Amino acid sequence: MIRVVFFGTPAIALKSLEYLYNSNKIEVAGVVTQPDKPAGRGHKMSMSVIKQFALEHNLPVFQPKSIRKEPEIQDELKKLKPDFFVTFAFGQILSQEVLDIPKFETINLHASLLPKYRGANPIQRAIINGDKETGICTMVTELGLDCGDVCLKEVIKISDDMNCEELFNTISELSPVLIEKTLLGLADGSIKPVPQCEDGVCMANKLTKEETAIEWSKSARDIHNLVRGIYKSPSAHFIYQGKLIKVLQTKVVEGCGNPGEFVGVTHDGIKVGCGKDCILLMKIKPEGKGEMNARDWYNGLKNR
Numbered sequence: 001m002i003r004v005v006f007f008g009t010p011a012i013a014l015k016s017l018e019y020l021y022n023s024n025k026i027e028v029a030g031v032v033t034q035p036d037k038p039a040g041r042g043h044k045m046s047m048s049v050i051k052q053f054a055l056e057h058n059l060p061v062f063q064p065k066s067i068r069k070e071p072e073i074q075d076e077l078k079k080l081k082p083d084f085f086v087t088f089a090f091g092q093i094l095s096q097e098v099l100d101i102p103k104f105e106t107i108n109l110h111a112s113l114l115p116k117y118r119g120a121n122p123i124q125r126a127i128i129n130g131d132k133e134t135g136i137c138t139m140v141t142e143l144g145l146d147c148g149d150v151c152l153k154e155v156i157k158i159s160d161d162m163n164c165e166e167l168f169n170t171i172s173e174l175s176p177v178l179i180e181k182t183l184l185g186l187a188d189g190s191i192k193p194v195p196q197c198e199d200g201v202c203m204a205n206k207l208t209k210e211e212t213a214i215e216w217s218k219s220a221r222d223i224h225n226l227v228r229g230i231y232k233s234p235s236a237h238f239i240y241q242g243k244l245i246k247v248l249q250t251k252v253v254e255g256c257g258n259p260g261e262f263v264g265v266t267h268d269g270i271k272v273g274c275g276k277d278c279i280l281l282m283k284i285k286p287e288g289k290g291e292m293n294a295r296d297w298y299n300g301l302k303n304r
Helices: 011-022 049-056 071-079 122-128 164-188 220-229 294-302
Strands: 002-008 026-032 037-039 044-046 084-088 105-110 116-118 133-140 150-157 236-240 243-253 262-265 270-273 278-286
Touching: 002 011, 002 164, 011 026, 011 049, 011 084, 011 164, 026 049, 026 071, 084 164, 105 164, 116 122, 122 133, 122 164, 122 220, 133 164, 150 164, 220 236, 220 243, 220 278, 262 294, 270 294, 278 294
Parallel strands: 002 026, 002 084, 084 105
Antiparallel strands: 037 044, 105 133, 133 150, 236 243, 243 278, 262 270, 270 278
């Protein structure tokens, strides 16, 4: 039985924790997740889904503000005598003191085909950049940013209309088996981690506010990729009559018009001119309102 401590915070990591917990080859000895945070309109303290699962299954839970600076938590983790640490979207950088705790290694599940898209936003960047495929890989964690030796990879196709939420779900579904295979293979010596090729390094930096604003001078394809790449989180947007309009669903269509000009209205949405081709706005969320069909929003403007 391989003994692990699982490090994770957001929902994308939950299925992996569940899978490892239910595995007859893995024992989850404890869970490390980010501290509770205020959420919602009432700003009530909210725990991560990882913590909730751990509490429901009587697993020890640790919530360091910065695990590198909390030796008392490090000491508690040492007492668990883990063979491996498993990290998946944990949200903190580990120090060498932490990495040295498990008997073997710390294994990270990264949501790209390393060395492409090292960093914080690999899922969104792959879609924004119009990639046709991405993937997941398990790697041995080192002090540098996502630079450790790779254990296993799995390719994931990205369709022209797949948004980041759909890709998140696909990665969440595929990750558990890859993690278990990695742990078993490292433990029995059948997997030999391979160093990354530095020639293909590409960073996936955090998104800036400026990047979420639609630039109509760009091609319709680039705008469509932005919309699906940051679908609902935080959403591409434009300003119309002083109001912020979030764009949730689009389609690239033929046609021409001045960038940002409403060219026409169809049954499916509003046709808008771009630097190249046109884009059809299909679903939007106007400031202060719920999600709606773009056509209904446009018709409401005309009837004022």
